[in-house]
Amino acid sequence: MIPVLELQMVEGGYAETQILHGVSIKVNAGEIVVIIGPNGAGKSTAMKSVFGLLNLTKGKVFLDGSDITNLSTEKVVRHGVCYVPQTENIFPSLTVQENLEMGAYVRDDDFQPRLNEMFDLFPPLAEKRKQAAGTLSGGQRQMVAMAKAIMVEPKILMLDEPTAGLSPKFRHEIFDIIKTVHKTGTPILMVEQNAKQALAVADRGYILVDGKNKTEGTGQNLLNDPDVAEMFLGGGVKK
Amino acid sequence: MIEFANFYLIPGILLGSIYALGAIGITLTFGILRFANFAHGESMTLGAYISFTLVQMTGLHPLMVMPISMVLTIVVLLFIDRYFYRPFRKSHAIMLVMASFGMMLMIRSVIQFFWGVQVKTILPGIQMPIVFFDTLRLSPKHIMIIISAIVLMLAVHFLLSRTKIGKAMRAMADSPELARLTGIDTEHVIRTTWVVGGALGVASGVFLAIDTHVETMMGFNLLLPMFASAILGGIGRPYGAMAGGLIIGLTEELSSYPWIGTEPLLNPGYKAGIAFIIMVGMLIWRPTGLFKGKV
Numbered sequence: 109m110i111p112v113l114e115l116q117m118v119e120g121g122y123a124e125t126q127i128l129h130g131v132s133i134k135v136n137a138g139e140i141v142v143i144i145g146p147n148g149a150g151k152s153t154a155m156k157s158v159f160g161l162l163n164l165t166k167g168k169v170f171l172d173g174s175d176i177t178n179l180s181t182e183k184v185v186r187h188g189v190c191y192v193p194q195t196e197n198i199f200p201s202l203t204v205q206e207n208l209e210m211g212a213y214v215r216d217d218d219f220q221p222r223l224n225e226m227f228d229l230f231p232p233l234a235e236k237r238k239q240a241a242g243t244l245s246g247g248q249r250q251m252v253a254m255a256k257a258i259m260v261e262p263k264i265l266m267l268d269e270p271t272a273g274l275s276p277k278f279r280h281e282i283f284d285i286i287k288t289v290h291k292t293g294t295p296i297l298m299v300e301q302n303a304k305q306a307l308a309v310a311d312r313g314y315i316l317v318d319g320k321n322k323t324e325g326t327g328q329n330l331l332n333d334p335d336v337a338e339m340f341l342g343g344g345v346k347k
Numbered sequence: 348m349i350e351f352a353n354f355y356l357i358p359g360i361l362l363g364s365i366y367a368l369g370a371i372g373i374t375l376t377f378g379i380l381r382f383a384n385f386a387h388g389e390s391m392t393l394g395a396y397i398s399f400t401l402v403q404m405t406g407l408h409p410l411m412v413m414p415i416s417m418v419l420t421i422v423v424l425l426f427i428d429r430y431f432y433r434p435f436r437k438s439h440a441i442m443l444v445m446a447s448f449g450m451m452l453m454i455r456s457v458i459q460f461f462w463g464v465q466v467k468t469i470l471p472g473i474q475m476p477i478v479f480f481d482t483l484r485l486s487p488k489h490i491m492i493i494i495s496a497i498v499l500m501l502a503v504h505f506l507l508s509r510t511k512i513g514k515a516m517r518a519m520a521d522s523p524e525l526a527r528l529t530g531i532d533t534e535h536v537i538r539t540t541w542v543v544g545g546a547l548g549v550a551s552g553v554f555l556a557i558d559t560h561v562e563t564m565m566g567f568n569l570l571l572p573m574f575a576s577a578i579l580g581g582i583g584r585p586y587g588a589m590a591g592g593l594i595i596g597l598t599e600e601l602s603s604y605p606w607i608g609t610e611p612l613l614n615p616g617y618k619a620g621i622a623f624i625i626m627v628g629m630l631i632w633r634p635t636g637l638f639k640g641k642v
Contacts (some may be wrong), residue, residue: 146552159528181527181528181530182442182527182531183532185528185529185530186530193524193525193528194524196522196524197525198525199517199518199521199522199525199526200521201520202518203522206514206517206518209511209533210514210515210518210526210529211529213511213515213529213531214530256529258637271365328474
């Protein structure tokens with residue numbers, strides 16, 4: 109089976125600084141895949157490498173089997189990869205509906221049906237469609253960010269630390285939104301700090317350390333791995 | 348009361364519409380290209396001079412030839428953007444500000460080289476004002492300018508709120524990074540910004556030329572009130588620039604009305620200082636402006 113997205117031994121970074129020293133990640137159809145790792149391990153950078161946002165010196169990126177290495181951001185989006193950054197992931201002065209319309213910017217067909225689907229998927233957004241997105245609550249902003257990103261019906265959705273800086277109660281809400289999006293059939297690749305919760309919803313996970321793959325496995329296996337537990341999950345796990 | 352309308356209110360609205368049209372371009376460039384464009388006044392001057400020449404050649408009314416001078420000025424602006432500003436796209440904003448300052452001097456010198464430095468008149472002759480209700484006097488050219496300015500501002504509103512590219516312009520003003528990640532063609536948005544800013548700049552230049560005359564410093568002289576309008580309205584906020592322009596134009600004219608006693612409240616010679624005072628005041632107490640722009 110051809111993976112939806114595949115990074116093959118990707119190396120690169122920004123200008124002079126090399127951050128990635130060989131990262132390989134695969135996302136198959138229908139999966140939720142999580143990247144975890146310590147600060148500065150290159151998790152977010154690995155995601156950005158897909159978007160032509162950094163200089164890749166080695167390695168390849170494949171989308172549905174075709175090479176998209178170093179394509180421009182706009183082209184990658186047109187090919188069906190969507191990305192929700194950690195911060196600044198909505199246009200605050202645009203209304204909710206305008207945000208979603210911008211999400212569909214690269215679509216040349218009629219996106220009205222998709223817009224309605226989004227409002228069905230996230231009922232709170234339907235009520236506030238005429239409201240400036242910047243005035244919404246944290247959770248609803250994340251809804252806008254994700255709905256905006258999947259307006260193009262992407263082949264894959266990438267999320268950069270969607271729960272960063274949110275209270276545990278909110279985190280729960282965000283993971284629910286992620287599951288909702290996933291149920292529509294969109295595979296998801298995300299970077300997460302809250303490793304425990306993330307691995308619990310993930311099919312598979314990768315652990316990056318110093319810009320390299322350290323471990324990989326199913327979400328459950330990683331959760332039960334004592335090494336992983338010690339490093340990222342705050343102490344040992346009861347066997 | 349009628350004196351107030353004829354000599355203060357109407358000139359204030361007139362001046363305000365000219366400021367507003369110019370300030371929209373400044374605020375859009377700041378919001379989308381992220382730099383204070385000192386050369387914006389020069390695109391107004393250039394538009395006015397091109398219109399002057401076209402009027403000389405064709406004998407048509409300045410408003411009739413305005414669309415052609417808009418197109419020609421926009422071509423010049425797009426050329427400058429492509430070969431002058433674009434290489435600076437990823438550099439620090441201050442580089443672009445300096446570059447635009449240099450561009451301002453260059454454009455003005457080119458204008459002075461080709462057209463000379465003498466003051467010119469674009470609309471010769473004196474027009475008799477039309478009298479409304481026996482006392483309210485409006486000159487036809489002023490009516491034309493105010494109506495055209497309103498039409499242009501409504502067109503900007505339509506563009507920004509109803510069209511895909513207009514919404515993309517607002518999106519990019521919110522966050523250029525996210526706009527790029529969303530797949531918005533940012534270079535296309537930038538070109539559109541020059542087109543819109545240029546067209547409105549030419550309009551304000553031509554309106555000013557119709558109201559007064561054509562001279563090489565006309566755009567530069569408007570730079571301060573236009574920046575003040577943009578800041579008052581909130582940098583990056585086109586509706587703010589419209590409101591800011593009107594407020595500053597009105598305040599400048601109304602400041603010399605004899606509000607107290609029979610003397611002008613402020614000597615008309617100090618009019619130009621009003622914009623400066625408002626700008627400094629806003630920067631100190633409310634740098635985000637009326638419409639919550641960027642700082």
